[in-house]
Amino acid sequence: MIELQKNFTFPEDGLDAAEAPNIEMLWVPPSGVFEMGVGKTDKEKFDTTISHGFWLSKYPVTHSHWHALSQFMNHDNILSEVHKNYPYLQSWESIVRLCLHLNIKMEAVLPEGYHFSLVKETQWEYAHNASDGEQALNALPKEEDARLGYPDYYRSWEVGQEEPNPWGFYDIRGYRMEWCFDVFQEYPDSYNYPHLCNEAGVFEDWCANNILKAYLMDAYDFDVEAIDAYNAQKLDEVLTHHFTLRTGKWGGETSGRIYRHYREPAMFRICLRKIEPFDRSDLAVILPKKRRYLSFKEELPWQYNNSTDSSPDDAAMNNLVPHQEVADNSDYNTKILQLLQSDDPANVELAFQLCVAHNGVYNSEVALYLQFHVLLCLRYGLELDYCSTITELNLEEKGLKSLPPEFVQLQALEELSLWNNHFASLPPELSKLKALKSLNLEGNLFGSLPIEIVELQTLEGLSLAANGLINLSPEIGKLQNLVALILESNALTSIPPELGQLQNLFDLNLDTNRLTSLPPELGQLPNLALLDVRNNQLSDLPAELGQLQALTHLVLSNNQLQDLPPELGQLQALEELIIGDNSLTSLPPELGQLQSLDALYAENNQLTSLPLELGQLQNLFELHLSNNQLTNLPAELGQLPLLKVLDVKNNQLTSLPQELGQLQNLQELHLQGNPLPPSEVEALRAKLPECTINF
Known part of the structure; x- marks a missing residue:
């Protein structure tokens, strides 16, 4: 057995321990050669190496850990005491975003060349096996545990209740699926992509390296599509948006590794690993910036506050004029930029107040940074011409509970994501966004269909997943242009027959609810191609499902x-x-x-x-x-x-x-x-x- 050393509690010295999240990390030394594919056939096994040691969190990240990480990064996050020791499910994309910000904030105290990231699949299997993969297969939790439906299974247990593996990692064995960093490839296809199985190579760290490049170029937009396109051109490979989930169990209900879309939630661990340096000449490659999207700057969260304390005075608001250019080298513009680039939301808002007090006069660089904060622009009446052109807006994981009334000014808005906030209702003004086609309300607190949505007759995509919905209003049948309706991970016991009126519906996802039956009217959906009702309580199906000729x-x-x-x-x-x-x-x-x-x-x-x-x-x-x-x-x-x-x-x-x-x-x-x-x-x-x- 390898003796683990250099264990620590994240983060180490150099940061205020009172503010830092308490995540215990274990050191895993380099491996030499070891065999990947434990439990698979000899044809599917292959030798690989772990050339650099790495740190991996002792436990899966829990609700308590995520809350601490969010507070550490100045995010507003509410901790549920009931679930604080349960695994926290998060998307691949959000984890990578978090790790990027951790790397930026902790750059001065990290070991040289090491970065926070998701764990590589090779590293995960090495830590899982703990030198003896075959023995690991014989030390699994009870098989019936896997019968619980995803994601209910993750909510059914607290971490650290079982014996750790020989190297001290808890909950790493059995059926629990964990995110890895890698793009997914089926075995034995990996033989055609040997770079997937090694630590070196641009492809295997394609996203981490390019996010770092984007950071160094001050191009903060996390644009998966653009990064995909860049890598496809660079490597003549077409990458997908699907990344690997790993479990210790091979065979039975799972093959030990599956894939999910980068925005789907799953369990994960924090890893601190060495990422090979990349050619700095690659920085000349400019990743396309999404000017109509919120950029990474918007990841510095704030909570909309309608109190009068921080509002500009009425005289300044009345005298507000459109943005005017002033000299680029003015001390005024420099100070405004410093405030806008701050990690402190109060400083950012102060910058807006100063701009208003100066009658909306500032240079073009300030204008660009103001545009990173769309809601503040609306609140203070700045960059309204820019706001009127925005077609896509991402306000995910901001701790938001409400939207300002000025939101109605986004008349060109076509796609809006409020994923994973604290909304229990929507403002009436939302119904006035007549161009809106896609609305993502997943991970909020809606107990029923918000009535404002019914007025959005242009809506084509609607997600109300993971909201605790207990009923769905018959009014849903009025959304005649709806193409995709995502209602997974709620508490629905029935769905209204009016769903059968959605003649353009293509995708209906009812995964993980409490449905005991389906209405026969579902058979009236002529364009329905995807129907997902897994993880429910259905005892029979309506014969009318046979009428779905597009399914x-x-x-x-x-x-x-x-x-x-x-x-x-x-x-x-x-x-x-x-x-x-x-x-x-x-x-x-x-x-x-x-x-x-x-x-x-x-x-x-x-x-x-x-x-x-x-x-x-x-x-x-x-x-x-x-x-x-x-x-x-x-x-x-x-x-x-x-x-x-x-x-x-x-x-x-x-x-x-x-x-x-x-x-x-x-x-x-x-x-x-x-x-x-x-x-x-x-x-x-x-x-x-x-x-x-x-x-």
Whole structure:
């Protein structure tokens, strides 16, 4: 066992301990060569190295940790005493933003070359394995823990309640998914991207390096799309917005690594690691700046305050004139810029008051910095011409509870994100934003649909996820232009039939609610392509779902379904059907009519047999049937010409149909946990030499 050393409590000396968050970090020394892919097949394993030691937080970041970090960074954040020791779920993007600001604020006390970041996947697995990966697999929490639906599982336990791994890291083993820094690539595709498995190389630290470049260039905009485009040009690689989540469990309900979009929430740890220096000549590459967006400067938060104490005097407001240019070298402009560049919100607001007191006279550089604070511009009547052109506004994680009435002046606004604030209501003026197309209210305190939204007839995208909604008003049916409706992670027990009036609806996400039924009127949505109702309490489905002729993805996992309506066989556009983690004992033969289906996930049910008609699914690529009670497989599965993955592990199979040997495109066959004769498996290996057969 490697003896850990240089452990410390973040941050070290040099900062006021009373203000600093108390996050204990453990030192992990360099590794030499170690094997990635514990629990995977030999073909999927590979050797890599950890060339630099790193610090990793002893526990996943909790609500208490996040509150302390927010206070340390001058953010307004409310701590729930009930959940203070529960893991805090945060998006990849927000964590990277936080780490950037930590690096800026703590630059003087960090070890040379080290930066706060999310942990690399190689580093995570090394810390997880603690020298012995195979032993790590045998030290997992109880398997039934994984049955809890995401994200409920993260809310069901406090950190530090189980034994740590041999190196002292808590809650790192089992099914709990943690963010890693890396762009996601499937194994064994990583063989084609060896830079994903090493510490050196621009690609693997693509985002960290380019954020640092942007910082050094005073280009603070966190523009994922622009960074993607830059890297695609630089490396001739097309990057996605999906990053890796890791867990200690391979097989069963998870493959040990999955991906999520960079704005989805998950558990994470803070890492302090060495990031290789980059070519400073790259600073000549200018990442596009989003002039119509809030920039990173806006990340210095403030709470709108309508008190009269800090308001400019009436005479100054009455004499306000449009921005006029003054000499660039004036002491006045220099002082204003110093205030605007301060970390203290009070200084920023003072700069606005001084600008008003000087009749709105300042130079163009001051004007640019003023524009970083749109709400203050509206409040003080500055840069209104600029404000009138803004089409997208990001006010995420500001601790906001209200918006100023002047908000109505943003008449060109098309996209507004108020994600993760403290809104319980919206101002009536919001309904006057007639150009608004996208509204993100996720992570606030709305118990029901804000009535102001109903007036936004141009609205195409609406997210009310994670608000504690207990009901949804029938008024939702008036939003006739709505294309995407995101209602996941609430407490809805029903949804109104009026949803069936949303004729343009393309995406309906009801994941993680308390729904016991779906209204038949959902079958009246002619353009619905994505329907996600996983993690609810559905015991049956309306037959009218079979009328959704545009439906391509149907997610029904983790409910209480005992059977499926045969009308699902009418979904001719359906490409992916996810029905795992239910109580299904059989599948309707009509599923064989789904000629567009390329993936069927029916794991963790009580299936005892399969319909012969599954052999008619000529476009099926993946068939997942693990953890059922199957005693045999139909010979007709051998008629699936495109099948690449067949997973039937943990069933009761005693024999295999010889026809499986006809599946010449099969790449993965999972047979573990079945009482099969080894001779049959070996005979199948001979017929399918290119297929990886796990038994």
